Amino acid sequence: MSEERRLAVLRAIVQDYVRTSEPVGSKALLERHALGVSAATVRNDMALLEEEGLIHAPHTSAGRVPTDAGYRVFVDRLSQVKPLSRAERSAIEAFLSGAVDLDDIVDRTVHLLATLTSQVAVMQYPSLARSSVRHIELVGIGGPRLMLVLIVSTGRVEQRVLDVGRDLSGLDGDGLVSRLRAHVNAEACGRPFGEAAARLDHLLAAFPTEEHPVVEAVVGALRELLVEQREERVVLAGTSNLARVHGDFTLSLGPVLEALEQHVVLLRLIGHLGSDQDAIAVRIGSEHEYEGLRSTSVVTAGYGPGAELLGGIGVLGPTRMDYPATMAAVRTVARYVSEILAP
């Protein structure tokens, strides 16, 4: 019994099962794959694979189905990411480079990935925490209310309205707002979030005492925006693709849809990738922490210009998915997004 052939059998089983979504038997295997041995031998190998926990028979006398562990071995040792065709690559590039906006980039990317893989695509917005401040804008919007706009190096914009407790609409107010704007930008512009937040502390000294309440309100709100690195947004597309897979296999949609709604869960999913830029992470079925996703697999990659990691994108589908193709799609799209974000 060669270890090598046994793994070849596993590979064949995974490939066939992904194609047909039906348990695959020894005979069917021989028809589609030139293994050079007889059905009986394959059966012996299958028995061993089952003992190792890599495949599993739904009932006595049905074909075999890969287990999560089986897919794991397949992904780690038996498959290689198959590169996309030239045509696909240029189509991707064309589609993505048409984007006008950060929102638009994100939007196009998830849709692209969803169509490309016919599965659910997820993308994390370029993370605030890892970005720097490009500009801060203050705008009086009537009465004591002030709008803060924070423009991030990635092109993302965060805004918040706050009440400074004093009417700013007069000329005095305008002057104060202008001075604030200048000082705030001088301290924060171009710096990464953590640093910018720290430097804002020294700002108070530059203003007369009677203006301190206003300055403090503004600085406080800005610190919140910067430090809190709040709600990292996630966008997804292709949910309807879930219905398709639901059709031909027992995948209860409820828990999965719930997971997709809970952005915290999604962020964990995408966030937990290694620091390595080019690595593709695959989480398979029971490997998931979140219970509702135990019947799905997720393929993720990080993106960002150069070695910097701004966020992650990924694809979610049934454990029975075409891993090589999906991994290729995710990797390629991640690369193009990185390029586009590179300014």
Add this chain to the structure above:
Amino acid sequence: MSEERRLAVLRAIVQDYVRTSEPVGSKALLERHALGVSAATVRNDMALLEEEGLIHAPHTSAGRVPTDAGYRVFVDRLSQVKPLSRAERSAIEAFLSGAVDLDDIVDRTVHLLATLTSQVAVMQYPSLARSSVRHIELVGIGGPRLMLVLIVSTGRVEQRVLDVGRDLSGLDGDGLVSRLRAHVNAEACGRPFGEAAARLDHLLAAFPTEEHPVVEAVVGALRELLVEQREERVVLAGTSNLARVHGDFTLSLGPVLEALEQHVVLLRLIGHLGSDQDAIAVRIGSEHEYEGLRSTSVVTAGYGPGAELLGGIGVLGPTRMDYPATMAAVRTVARYVSEILAP
């Protein structure tokens, strides 16, 4: 045969069917509803109702199920929106008033509505077209690139980066940007979109000829933002509730999920409401234009401060839904949102 009683029978059928989701027979009806007549009489009435197309028997000798037309009659003539309890109302108010942000308001609203009704909730962002300009900000972000930020009266922010074809980073550039900012705001601030866009045309005259290309680029981009009233965003929540209903009834999820992904479809759904602020619109099953939604019903209402209509919210569920309760929830939430957006 009194018309009145026949409708009472219809009402009873709808109520029972909504509760049990099983075809309701004449005998079962008598047990739960005091109609004061015998089963045979009910059967006669049912036969007539069926002739009118208001109910329908899945097979000979199963109970009856309301048709879409039946639901229509029920909604229009047989039900009244049942007001929410005091406790519910104050819970809603508390939850919504905790919002800090426009994004947050929208987010909380959809989630609230989804939980309240256990169905899918949809909300249209306060529409740009019906809003006015609060402020426009121009920010040079290095080289020839300029960021436009449009702040809308509802608190929404739209931004776009554009290339003006000339380096703005020097002192000259700063001056130009400042003048542009001042002029643009003078023309557009406080005006509704259409008007603001029109007035921007006269701007060119205020600048020396050599600056015209830059001014034109900026004005062009602004016009696009204002006029194009592009992508009106829609947010939804509660998708996982679809799985529940899928469980106990034949509702193929695929087309519905597809519809939910196509924001254009959703906008149509919500947008097509009468101009009347307080009206609740109900579209039932086959009344939908979009085919994928033919097995669902949608309850929508408009919102906005005073008589102004800023957008719509709605709930989507199976035709077999609790219309009075859903309508009550939608209406109440719409009112609170209007209040919150009022200031």
Add this chain to the structure above:
DNA sequence: GTTGGCACTCTGTGCCTGCGAGTGCCAAGT
């Protein structure tokens, strides 16, 4: 116009059977 009764028509369920796919194991071959 209402009621009770009766025959009829369905569906859903449980049970049995036969079929076929696929396995496990064994004994023989290389």
Add this chain to the structure above:
DNA sequence: ACTTGGCACTCGCAGGCACAGAGTGCCAAC
């Protein structure tokens, strides 16, 4: 020490059948 062919065995699944139950439609009587 593997590999191979053969054979008995095990299940799941589809089809056929009878049976019970729910519900209707219709009719004759009130």
